[in-house]
Amino acid sequence: xxxxxxxxxxxxxxxxxxxxxxxxxxxxxxxxxxxxxxxxxxxxxxxxxxxxxxxxxxxxxxxxxxxxxxxxxxxxxxxxxxxxxxxxxxxxxxxxxxxxxxxxxxxxxxxxxxxxxxxxxxxxxxxxxxxxxxxxxxxxxxxxxxxxxxxxxxxxxxxxxxxxxxxxxxxxxxxxxxxxxxxxxxxxxxxxxxxxxxxxxxxxxxxxxxxxxxxxxxxxxxxxxxxxxxxxxxxxxxxxxxxxxxxxxxxxxxxxxxxxxxxxxxxxxxxxxxxxxxxxxxxxxxxxxxxxxxxxxxxxxxxxxxxxxxxxxxxxxxxxxxxxxxxxxxxxxxxxxxxxxxxxxxxxxxxxxxxxxxxxxxxxxxxxxxxxxxxxxxxxxxxxxxxxxxxxxxxxxxxxxxxxxxxxxxxxxxxxxxxxxxxxxxxxxxxxxxxxxxxxxxxxxxxxxxxxxxxxxxxxxxxxxxxxxxxxxxxxxxxxxxxxxxxxxxxxxxxxxxxxxxxxxxxxxxx
Amino acid sequence: xxxxxxxxxxxxxxxxxxxxxxxxxxxxxxxxxxxxxxxxxxxxxxxxxxxxxxxxxxxxxxxxxxxxxxxxxxxxxxxxxxxxxxxxxxxxxxxxxxxxxxxxxxxxxxxxxxxxxxxxxxxxxxxxxxxxxxxxxxxxxxxxxxxxxxxxxxxxxxxxxxxxxxxxxxxxxxxxxxxxxxxxxxxxxxxxxxxxxxxxxxxxxxxxxxxxxxxxxxxxxxxxxxxxxxxxxxxxxxxxxxxxxxxxxxxxxxxxxxxxxxxxxxxxxxxxxxxxxxxxxxxxxxxxxxxxxxxxxxxxxxxxxxxxxxxxxxxxxxxxxxxxxxxxxx
Numbered sequence: 001x002x003x004x005x006x007x008x009x010x011x012x013x014x015x016x017x018x019x020x021x022x023x024x025x026x027x028x029x030x031x032x033x034x035x036x037x038x039x040x041x042x043x044x045x046x047x048x049x050x051x052x053x054x055x056x057x058x059x060x061x062x063x064x065x066x067x068x069x070x071x072x073x074x075x076x077x078x079x080x081x082x083x084x085x086x087x088x089x090x091x092x093x094x095x096x097x098x099x100x101x102x103x104x105x106x107x108x109x110x111x112x113x114x115x116x117x118x119x120x121x122x123x124x125x126x127x128x129x130x131x132x133x134x135x136x137x138x139x140x141x142x143x144x145x146x147x148x149x150x151x152x153x154x155x156x157x158x159x160x161x162x163x164x165x166x167x168x169x170x171x172x173x174x175x176x177x178x179x180x181x182x183x184x185x186x187x188x189x190x191x192x193x194x195x196x197x198x199x200x201x202x203x204x205x206x207x208x209x210x211x212x213x214x215x216x217x218x219x220x221x222x223x224x225x226x227x228x229x230x231x232x233x234x235x236x237x238x239x240x241x242x243x244x245x246x247x248x249x250x251x252x253x254x255x256x257x258x259x260x261x262x263x264x265x266x267x268x269x270x271x272x273x274x275x276x277x278x279x280x281x282x283x284x285x286x287x288x289x290x291x292x293x294x295x296x297x298x299x300x301x302x303x304x305x306x307x308x309x310x311x312x313x314x315x316x317x318x319x320x321x322x323x324x325x326x327x328x329x330x331x332x333x334x335x336x337x338x339x340x341x342x343x344x345x346x347x348x349x350x351x352x353x354x355x356x357x358x359x360x361x362x363x364x365x366x367x368x369x370x371x372x373x374x375x376x377x378x379x380x381x382x383x384x385x386x387x388x389x390x391x392x393x394x395x396x397x398x399x400x401x402x403x404x405x406x407x408x409x410x411x412x413x414x415x416x417x418x419x420x421x422x423x424x425x426x427x428x429x430x431x432x433x434x435x436x437x438x439x440x441x442x443x444x445x446x447x448x449x450x451x452x453x454x455x456x457x458x459x460x461x462x463x464x465x466x467x468x469x470x471x472x473x474x475x476x477x478x479x480x481x482x483x484x485x486x487x488x489x490x491x492x493x494x495x496x497x498x499x500x501x502x503x504x505x506x507x508x509x510x511x
Numbered sequence: 512x513x514x515x516x517x518x519x520x521x522x523x524x525x526x527x528x529x530x531x532x533x534x535x536x537x538x539x540x541x542x543x544x545x546x547x548x549x550x551x552x553x554x555x556x557x558x559x560x561x562x563x564x565x566x567x568x569x570x571x572x573x574x575x576x577x578x579x580x581x582x583x584x585x586x587x588x589x590x591x592x593x594x595x596x597x598x599x600x601x602x603x604x605x606x607x608x609x610x611x612x613x614x615x616x617x618x619x620x621x622x623x624x625x626x627x628x629x630x631x632x633x634x635x636x637x638x639x640x641x642x643x644x645x646x647x648x649x650x651x652x653x654x655x656x657x658x659x660x661x662x663x664x665x666x667x668x669x670x671x672x673x674x675x676x677x678x679x680x681x682x683x684x685x686x687x688x689x690x691x692x693x694x695x696x697x698x699x700x701x702x703x704x705x706x707x708x709x710x711x712x713x714x715x716x717x718x719x720x721x722x723x724x725x726x727x728x729x730x731x732x733x734x735x736x737x738x739x740x741x742x743x744x745x746x747x748x749x750x751x752x753x754x755x756x757x758x759x760x761x762x763x764x765x766x767x768x769x770x771x772x773x774x775x776x777x778x779x780x781x782x783x784x785x786x787x788x789x790x791x792x793x794x795x796x797x798x799x800x801x802x803x804x805x806x807x808x809x810x811x812x813x814x815x816x817x818x819x820x821x822x823x824x825x826x827x828x829x830x831x832x833x834x835x836x837x838x839x840x841x
Binding site: 313315335336339340345347352353354355356357358359363367368370371374377378379380381 | 706707708709711712714715718719721722723724725726727728729785786
């Protein structure tokens, strides 16, 4: 297996990159997702694309896939300028994306799945032709032993992933983009996928590999491009890098003013979790939070950090274990029950289940606790306004705009509403999942500051986030998750930011 | 009807930016088109503005309006519409005729019909709350009701006989009873939706069910209450109609389902829920009645009237959509 710079340049015209991106910019509302990004991919190479959440990786992937149109910049394939929007053009240009979510139809056979979405297949209604074609593609991804008539639902996750790759090969893709293809796989299966990807590149295709797992980068990639805050850093050969260097490139920014100070949590724990077993966890989790403490749980997507928070919020009832709030066992069998116990919860996906997009801010703020404002089941508008105003003010939401639909506000202000509304319910513990996703820097600092204030007043806060910088900057105690397991839990003083990142990636410290 | 507060009808759906402004704009659009229609009607129809004719319009709008207002909470909560409106109101109508025919006192018959309809509605509410598709559930319930009533009456007309209530088709202080009930019922349901906890929760569940669940709002409770309110409206419509005519049959009230849904849409209540107020459904019913009346006075055939009614619904839906799109772009 080839690693490092040795694998480059085995195919393709010398000098002309397979893909070249110049000055690409894309803005979403107040967020500059891509800021004059440059990116180059040679034929026959695997280029790792790294960066924190929100750094712009996925926006670049979306532009290349033709899912969003860029605001400015140019893309060239094999030296010719191309327009990749909409996605049909991107596909025609030879770009294929392997998504994290599999787009296979489980009830159909492998062979049928392989021709899905391909209109120009005149003779494929003949079963033997279909099977022959499927065999050819399966061979290319190392699945020659499988019968093309097998239904996809009977395959392992890795095999499905490979069938998905085979499907894209059927389209003669010259540029393959992998977006965290191994997130759901076990080590041995990862090995299989990486080997196939290496071979596809060696055959002359250009491969962009998006991941959070640095070990895979050093195993597979020829070069590395790091994205940071919507900007691209120059690509570097993997052979010239080490883990520490890559992490520095990914973080590389001042955090001094972003985060408020830290608290002095004292006294007995408010929330005690003992041997909790819940959906998404592979080992029992035990932890404690005291009044005035922010506990940060971090890990890659799907690592289990968010699952603990969802379980405590009453959204995924625990299979086993005990949860005590102020020494009393609490019921977590429904969201309403957890809310009644004093557990506020702010979800990771604000638009999906965090706000009522078209409803006024006032209604959004009072939604979880409107019963506290009402008398005999009736709402007096004046009383509602009086109750909502301090809650809005507390999270720096403009109190003159309480009648405005929350959807008309910026993402940062929407998030302030999504987090701040819970204050009205006077919770004892605040649970937050990815509290600053899709939020601009200013609102981010604002949210951190307000959370710290709440803490100083005696609230206990649990934050789950895949943003290690956020967890390190904000938390008093940090717990790391890897594949459904709480791997480390200790006070912030016992961590460095690098150590958190390494623990999350589950890498050893570089020698 | 209560006047909307400036921000009350503002609403929309996640992933549908601009819906909020559109919904806020809609009452204005509806009122403006009503005004234009009335002026046009006056110009071409000499008798249009007579007290007698206006009263006729409201009377025609009353039954449709009561049921449309009653259905508004179901729609607002995100459970779309009932496709069993005709059959349910017919069952209430036949039920009331039969009970009066048996010699039950008026008040007892009224109470029994309302209670019976609420029970039938709650069964549907339970099914919908459990996750069944509301359109299919109500369609099936309508078929069961129609089949049962047809079977029991043998398809014949049932009559109240001499016990027919004196107030049937009557007036209170010079106002026809149906209109009075429409006004009071519209006020009550509008207040329930805008000023009560359960009403607020109904609209929030319709606006975003997932956020509502995270906020601890019970979808099941909201759905049950919505179907209960709906059933009361169906019962009132059936009773008023029965009392006015003194007789009923399984084929009574045909076309009511379409008229009610039309009123709801023309009134500008978002079909996917979360935006709108019950009084808008009543306004929609009146608007359709005005159009209908103009056509009657100008000698349109029943078929022509139905076709125009359909066209009005299409026009309203297209208009709402256009306004939303423009807002989303701007």
